């Protein structure tokens with residue numbers, strides 16, 4: 001039977017050394033990463049969050065949880081709720097609506113990149129059984145992230161800068177596996193885990209090997225990676241002859257990643273809490289905001305193996321992260337070989353091949369075939385008053401001082417944000433996506449608006465979104481963007497190269513076995529089509545999950561089913577700030593929330 005899982009969290013700054021270098025991070029209950037939440041599908045999760053940071057507000061987003069009937073618990077600052085002020089406590093209550101691999105993270109400023117995240121695992125039940133539930137003996141959990149030595153306040157100030165004061169965050173220093181990484185040392189392989197003895201580099205890098213990895217190892221000044229330190233590599237102990245479900249989620253700030261387990265095949269069974277038709281691969285690509293479960297058979301020689309995680313899609317300056325898969329019967333602590341290489345960062349074709357294999361498992365609901373609304377979203381990088389921003393249909397997102405949900409609930413939308421102008425459903429079809437914005441024909445040139453307007457979507461509407469990628473500011477550059485939708489899963493109907501042409505491309509979309517997901521990649525110079533049903537009244541963010549890109553305005557706001565908002569008991573303490581405090585008459589009585597019935 002569903003139960004209530006109660007957690008009490010104190011969020012505070014902590015000194016921590018995630019990659020052996022001491023930093024200030026945002027921790028939960030004194031630790032980084034935050035505690036893993038585990039629940040059964042249907043359980044009510046109740047997290048009493050106290051903000052002990054005192055110098056900044058706080059919200060926590062439960063990534064992949066749909067928040068059915070509880071839009072105020074989605075944890076998006078200025079969208080679904082007011083930031084929790086320093087010293088204050090807010091209780092998130094929501095139903096873990098279905099089994100899957102999820103995570104939670106800060107969604108205010110760049111708090112995610114400051115280390116505010118952790119795993120959220122929802123187990124299947126008899127009522128909601130995962131179709132592969134009987135195919136594994138044990139579970140392993142891997143939460144991937146990346147880490148910058150520059151603090152997020154400096155990062156944000158750079159991104160907000162004007163003219164020559166604008167500064168890009170660059171590549172992260174370290175990749176982390178379950179919050180652990182090794183700065184500037186392609187690894188821990190230099191040290192013995194138990195004794196902390198320095199090992200001979202030559203055993204791993206032959207004399208004369210000038211590869212970046214070996215150069216890094218030789219130069220490294222890393223602290224001891226012995227057991228017990230905060231940056232010791234993660235060791236997954238496994239029994240031979242079993243099948244494990246390896247859960248992998250990525251909450252990176254920037255990096256797209258590849259995960260390779262030395263000597264083992266991986267069978268993908270879950271993506272973002274949805275079952276996919278199983279397929280076997282040597283390694284997986286994972287973009288920020290995505291999660292997967294893979295089945296791994298411990299059918300190899302009983303020894304220790306590397307798990308290697310490397311950067312994809314951007315020219316990496318970041319060494320691979322390494323963890324160890326160790327058979328309980330292994331005679332040695334350490335893998336014998338050099339860590340396996342992950343695929344070349346610029347091999348996009350390989351990433352597409354992996355992504356296109358993801359299809360719904362039989363039994364997955366199919367999308368409705370009648371579409372009520374189509375929104376084309378052109379993704380561009382633009383100069384706005386000497387600032388570099390990202391824009392969707394020439395609008396760059398700027399959040400209001402009043403959470404949209406509160407503005408709607410208290411009927412102050414016209415003063416709280418630009419409620420009069422709708423976000424545009426399309427863009428000039430003459431726009432040449434192979435060229436930078438300033439090289440466009442005059443007709444396709446458009447001023448980029450800095451705006452807090454929304455897409456108003458009526459309850460029950462079936463919405464198609466086609467994300468259209470384009471060239472960035474620099475000629476010849478187009479990047480990958482993982483787009484994440486709050487409050488929903490959507491069907492991924494298809495991907496294509498170049499410009500989406502409705503008459504040609506719409507009929508090729510897959511409506512028979514499209515996977516359900518909450519995050520999807522938009523590949524360089526291409527398009528991605530998805531469909532969702534607006535059946536969950538709330539104000540939902542839909543945005544690029546790259547933290548600095550969201551900060552630069554790469555997102556839109558969907559005000560969904562606002563005509564039914566009065567049916568929900570939006571708690572006053574969630575949304576009473578900004579203009580909402582001046583509202584004379586709330587649209588609905590501001591009562592305490594009745595906990596959603598699981």
Ligand SMILES: O=C1O[C@H]([C@@H](O)CO)C(O)=C1O
Nearest residue numbers: 168381388472473479549552
């Ligand atoms: O948003 C970005 O800005 C930089 C670059 O385009 C401008 O310096 C980069 O690589 C991004 O992804």
